[in-house]
Amino acid sequence: MPGAPKPQGGEGTPSAKRHDVVICGASFAGLTAARELTGSGADVIVLDRYEIGERPTSACGIPTDWLRALGLMEIELQRFPELVVHTPGGTIVLDLPYTFSTFNYGDMCELLARECDATFETATVTGRSTGEDGEITVETDRGPYTASLVVDALGWRRILAADKGFQPLDAPLTRALEVHPTGSSGDLEVWVDRRYVPAGYGWSFPAGEEVRVGVCSYDPYSHVRDGTDLLAADLEHEQVRYQGNWIPHRLRPATEEGVFFAGDSAGQCLALTAEGIRTALYFGIAAGRELRAVFEGWQTRDEAATRYAEFCESHRRGFGVLLFVQRLIPWIPPRLLAPLFRIYRTRRLVNLTFDAYLRVAPPDFADDGSAHDEEGPGKQQRDAEQPLRAERDFVKAE
Numbered sequence: 001m002p003g004a005p006k007p008q009g010g011e012g013t014p015s016a017k018r019h020d021v022v023i024c025g026a027s028f029a030g031l032t033a034a035r036e037l038t039g040s041g042a043d044v045i046v047l048d049r050y051e052i053g054e055r056p057t058s059a060c061g062i063p064t065d066w067l068r069a070l071g072l073m074e075i076e077l078q079r080f081p082e083l084v085v086h087t088p089g090g091t092i093v094l095d096l097p098y099t100f101s102t103f104n105y106g107d108m109c110e111l112l113a114r115e116c117d118a119t120f121e122t123a124t125v126t127g128r129s130t131g132e133d134g135e136i137t138v139e140t141d142r143g144p145y146t147a148s149l150v151v152d153a154l155g156w157r158r159i160l161a162a163d164k165g166f167q168p169l170d171a172p173l174t175r176a177l178e179v180h181p182t183g184s185s186g187d188l189e190v191w192v193d194r195r196y197v198p199a200g201y202g203w204s205f206p207a208g209e210e211v212r213v214g215v216c217s218y219d220p221y222s223h224v225r226d227g228t229d230l231l232a233a234d235l236e237h238e239q240v241r242y243q244g245n246w247i248p249h250r251l252r253p254a255t256e257e258g259v260f261f262a263g264d265s266a267g268q269c270l271a272l273t274a275e276g277i278r279t280a281l282y283f284g285i286a287a288g289r290e291l292r293a294v295f296e297g298w299q300t301r302d303e304a305a306t307r308y309a310e311f312c313e314s315h316r317r318g319f320g321v322l323l324f325v326q327r328l329i330p331w332i333p334p335r336l337l338a339p340l341f342r343i344y345r346t347r348r349l350v351n352l353t354f355d356a357y358l359r360v361a362p363p364d365f366a367d368d369g370s371a372h373d374e375e376g377p378g379k380q381q382r383d384a385e386q387p388l389r390a391e392r393d394f395v396k397a398e
């Protein structure tokens with residue numbers, strides 16, 4: 001395997017170099033797109049304002065099978081076969097049809113990057129322009145980068161959009177904040193409780209020697225600092241190492257004027273649960289595969305854009321159902337939550353809904369067939385059931 005992308009460019013080194021592909025954003029979506037292009041011979045550059053894996057903004061919970069499919073089981077910190085749901089009327093334990101795992105953001109980014117033969121440069125992307133020949137120029141604080149194939153994997157800001165992306169608060173954005181105290185637990189827990197947030201939920205995701213405790217609000221106007229502090233205090237955790245960000249909860253166009261958007265920049269985070277890692281990985285892979293086919297001469301950029309847009313569009317129903325339930329939850333009287341979750345707990349219902357939920361972005365899409373030698377509870381379960389397989393500004397504002 002080629003080595004990790006090589007940081008290049010010193011202070012004030014403008015680059016006007018032309019590349020085959022410019023990928024903006026070196027997180028889940030951007031790195032998987034770059035990984036798909038590895039070995040194609042394309043000259044790929046990945047731009048990010050920070051070093052790879054430097055700034056986590058996530059509790060990093062993911063279906064275990066996604067780690068397995070990417071060949072990244074070594075970064076798994078903890079694995080959970082159950083989800084513990086707390087409501088004002090009681091606690092319900094859901095026996096899940098597949099497990100979830102936690103990992104460290106930096107570990108995943110580092111391993112994904114190591115499997116890329118792209119070049120990496122730190123640069124802050126500010127915008128783009130498209131020439132008459134279709135060539136796209138990405139503007140950055142380190143100068144312009146040009147390519148005919150460009151990916152915006154820059155997160156919710158969607159900086160390469162013609163309309164300059166979203167501006168909170170009048171946008172379909174969920175607000176999320178968490179603390180990372182030292183501690184341990186064996187349970188993956190969520191709280192659907194208006195004491196913490198009027199519309200949204202709280203969580204506790206244990207990850208080795210720390211616990212990630214946070215709150216998200218589907219209403220961007222509703223602050224989450226007090227709810228996060230209250231939940232951490234109730235769990236007797238220190239309120240330290242805050243990190244948070246906006247999370248989109250509605251799909252946005254996946255392509256625009258030759259630019260491919262993947263992950264949060266295309267609104268590809270699942271509403272209701274705010275799970276956006278596996279979808280960013282999934283659509284990053286999809287975008288990378290389309291671009292690779294262009295580079296290898298199988299299709300034109302326009303054909304790739306049409307195919308990618310259609311692929312993304314074909315997921316609208318799954319995303320829409322989750323958005324519908326997200327909008328419904330605040331209308332359910334709190335006293336009804338526990339009885340409803342008790343009805344829902346039925347094994348068939350949980351399996352049906354969680355399997356459908358996983359199928360929105362299934363792990364076998366990423367599977368290259370090389371990552372299935374791992375033993376342990378996950379393997380036994382798979383064999384038995386055959387499942388598909390801070391921002392600093394934000395924290396300050398809170």
Ligand SMILES: Cc1cc2nc3c(=O)[nH]c(=O)nc-3n(C[C@H](O)[C@H](O)[C@H](O)COP(=O)(O)OP(=O)(O)OC[C@H]3O[C@@H](n4cnc5c(N)ncnc54)[C@H](O)[C@@H]3O)c2cc1C
Nearest residue numbers: 025027028029049058059060061124125155263264276277
């Ligand atoms: C508190 C919190 C907890 C979460 N927990 C989970 C969870 O447990 N599981 C889950 O699945 N999802 C979770 N999410 C959602 C998940 O983090 C996102 O959906 C996911 O990170 C989206 O990945 P992405 O690659 O599209 O974008 P991002 O991860 O946001 O990456 C965007 C990249 O672009 C870079 N960038 C941004 N602007 C610029 C610029 N102008 N110039 C250059 N580079 C730039 C950033 O530095 C970053 O590297 C959580 C979100 C929050 C806020």
